Amino acid sequence: MSDLLTLYGKTFNSRLLVGTALYPSPAIMRESVQASASEIITLSLRRQNPAQQQDNRFWDYIRESGCQLLPNTAGCKSPREAVELAKMSQEIFQTDWLKLEVIGDDYNLQPDPFGLVETARELIQLGFKVLPYCTDDLVLCRKLLDVGCEVLMPWGAPIGTGQGLLNKYNLQTLRERLSDVPLIIDAGIGAPSQAAEALEMGFDAVLLNTAIAKAQDPVLMANAFKLAVESGRAAFNAGLMLRRQTASPSTPTLDMPFWQQAESILQD
Numbered sequence: 347m348s349d350l351l352t353l354y355g356k357t358f359n360s361r362l363l364v365g366t367a368l369y370p371s372p373a374i375m376r377e378s379v380q381a382s383a384s385e386i387i388t389l390s391l392r393r394q395n396p397a398q399q400q401d402n403r404f405w406d407y408i409r410e411s412g413c414q415l416l417p418n419t420a421g422c423k424s425p426r427e428a429v430e431l432a433k434m435s436q437e438i439f440q441t442d443w444l445k446l447e448v449i450g451d452d453y454n455l456q457p458d459p460f461g462l463v464e465t466a467r468e469l470i471q472l473g474f475k476v477l478p479y480c481t482d483d484l485v486l487c488r489k490l491l492d493v494g495c496e497v498l499m500p501w502g503a504p505i506g507t508g509q510g511l512l513n514k515y516n517l518q519t520l521r522e523r524l525s526d527v528p529l530i531i532d533a534g535i536g537a538p539s540q541a542a543e544a545l546e547m548g549f550d551a552v553l554l555n556t557a558i559a560k561a562q563d564p565v566l567m568a569n570a571f572k573l574a575v576e577s578g579r580a581a582f583n584a585g586l587m588l589r590r591q592t593a594s595p596s597t598p599t600l601d602m603p604f605w606q607q608a609e610s611i612l613q614d
């Protein structure tokens with residue numbers, strides 16, 4: 347049975363999106379992306395300028411990957427900066443897909459909700475397919491949908507912290523209230539179990555970078571995340587049991603003492 351992820355009218359088999367920064371080498375980045383089976387990779391023109399890159403293999407690998415490129419505006423702190431970078435990325439990477447980041451605070455790299463909505467509106471009017479990196483605030487998410495975003499990427503935790511799904515109440519609320527919107531948990535995922543949990547909760551996909559790139563063995567970790575995302579999605583599709591407070595025996599007994607049961611089995 348096919349269970350495809352559809353974003354802006356394009357379908358994907360994989361529900362794991364990965365970043366391309368922080369790897370020990372371009373070769374390990376390439377191998378890790380392959381091991382993750384990701385079909386969408388994010389990259390930043392600002393942090394990985396092709397003109398300044400000593401080692402051009404990085405850009406060769408990106409071009410050869412066959413993945414949907416998702417340029418991001420990492421590090422941008424104002425709508426103007428983000429729009430400029432988006433336009434440059436569109437030209438260089440030949441795609442109108444954009445992971446929009448407008449950062450509002452240096453301590454936790456929290457998105458600026460006001461700047462995000464303003465920038466998303468402008469970029470969508472220019473024809474971009476915007477995937478905004480946002481907080482898990484329901485009202486903000488609705489405003490982003492109102493200006494034309496078709497996919498939202500709420501954070502699990504601040505970028506690079508590996509803390510997992512910090513505010514499950516907010517995330518669960520988003521999932522319930524925006525049931526027909528593709529929601530991708532972006533950032534703060536530190537372990538495959540956390541990615542699996544996001545998928546089990548019904549999120550459509552996860553995006554992560556640091557947990558793979560900074561692992562002792564990034565390629566092995568990329569494969570671990572691939573398996574976790576597949577497992578979380580399968581569990582969601584299978585329908586998880588409801589949690590309950592009181593115990594319930596998993597081996598039901600008949601309404602008679604066990605020796606009578608044994609006798610009746612022996613007599614049969």
Ligand SMILES: CC(=O)[C@@H](O)[C@H](O)COP(=O)(O)O
Nearest residue numbers: 365505506533534554555556
């Ligand atoms: C690469 C990228 O886009 C990051 O900004 C993204 O949000 C991933 O965050 P982690 O590094 O915490 O996985």
